[in-house]
Amino acid sequence: MTMETQTAKILDGKALAAKIQKELAATITESQLKIGRPPGLAVLMVGDNPASAAYISNKERACAKVGIASFGKHFPTQTSQTELEDVIAELNQDEQVNGILVQLPLPKHLDAISLLHRIAPDKDADGLHPVNLGRLVRGEAGLRSCTPAGVIRLLEEYKIPLLGKQAVVVGRSILVGKPMALMLLEVDATVTIAHSRTQDLKTITQNADILIAAAGIPGLITAQMVKLGAVVVDVGINRITDSSGKSRLVGDIDFSTTAMVAEYITPVPGGIGPMTVAMLLQNTVSSYLQATSN
CATH class of the missing domain: 3.40.50.10860 (Leucine Dehydrogenase, chain A, domain 1)
Structure with a gap:
């Protein structure tokens, strides 16, 4: 397949989030009868x-x-x-x-x-309490940060192999970048974290089998920075206003050009945003089942 004709498959976070919500609703209906x-x-x-x-x-x-x-x-x-x-x-x-x-x-x-x-910590729905981040570092069970957990769940749904793959995370926030890198390590990816001070970002991102952009900079990642056939996940949600005064949401990735190079790509909106909310609900239900089983 040539670079000119390739169009990436969409990783549909909206559809998966709806599926997860349906599963959670069934779990809650059943558990509520007992609890x-x-x-x-x-x-x-x-x-x-x-x-x-x-x-x-x-x-x-x-x-x-x-x-x-x-x-x-x-x-x-x-x-x-x-x-x-x-x-x-x-x-x-x-x-x-x-x-x-x-x-x-x-x-x-x-x-x-x-x-x-x-x-x-056991009610920390966002998965950001130091105790839960510590559990993540140690590979122990605990509530996980919603956005990176949503990324992993979406990649699993599409059966994208992560074991041994080169993963690059652009961004090092405590909300996304750092926990994302740890969760990728947990599934045996080889992880590089890049950020605003990284020299020659393009060389690093071009080596990524899995590229996750979470820097909060609109259009930071262009097609030239992406390896042919890579899996590209856009965590950025940036509101921009065009010359006519209309505002719209865009990610950290230049979607239209990168979709010609990548094998899989997430849209903004409709990619990771709905997955973050789904994982928030998942964390709440996990806490509920944990608390009521004791």
Whole structure:
């Protein structure tokens, strides 16, 4: 197959997320008969960030769809650190709540990391508590960071071999890049992490069998940077405004040109975004089953 005629197959995160939601709904229906209550997720939002509000309504709709009770709380911008810490302490003790999530970004006067540390590790729906990240480093069972877990699940669904493959992760955030690299190591890929200070990024990405872009830079990865037949996963979600004033979502990868080179590619939107929400629901249900089996 020549480079000119090749068109990548789409890794459809939206379709897989719908499948996972259906499976979770069946699990919840069955478990609820024994347990007597549904799983519960509490999403805490502070202030009036429109993007955050949209994400939260999306999460709450997904919860309703599978039968997870929402215990969302929306706080005014001026809410203090202590007030939020007290709310988290209450939710940690609340048996109806199995997952707790603080929606980022927070107003500048609040310390997000300190709040995250207050969440009970077994209710850490985002999989970002140091205890859960530590479990990941050690290869132990625990709640996994939603976005990278969604990437791995999507690659598994399409039976993409990872064992021994060269994987390059562009981005080193604690949200995606670092846990992504660890999860790829867990499935026996050989992993390189690149970032904004990396010299000659193109040479590194051209060696990748699996290329995961999570830098938050629109169009960072072009077709010239991608190996023919690579699997390309776009974790970037960037809102850009064109010359006519219309805004749209784009990833970190130049989709139209890269699709001519890659074997598989994820779209933005419709790729990893829905998988992140599916893994959030999965984490909440896992916590629920774990808590009620003890």
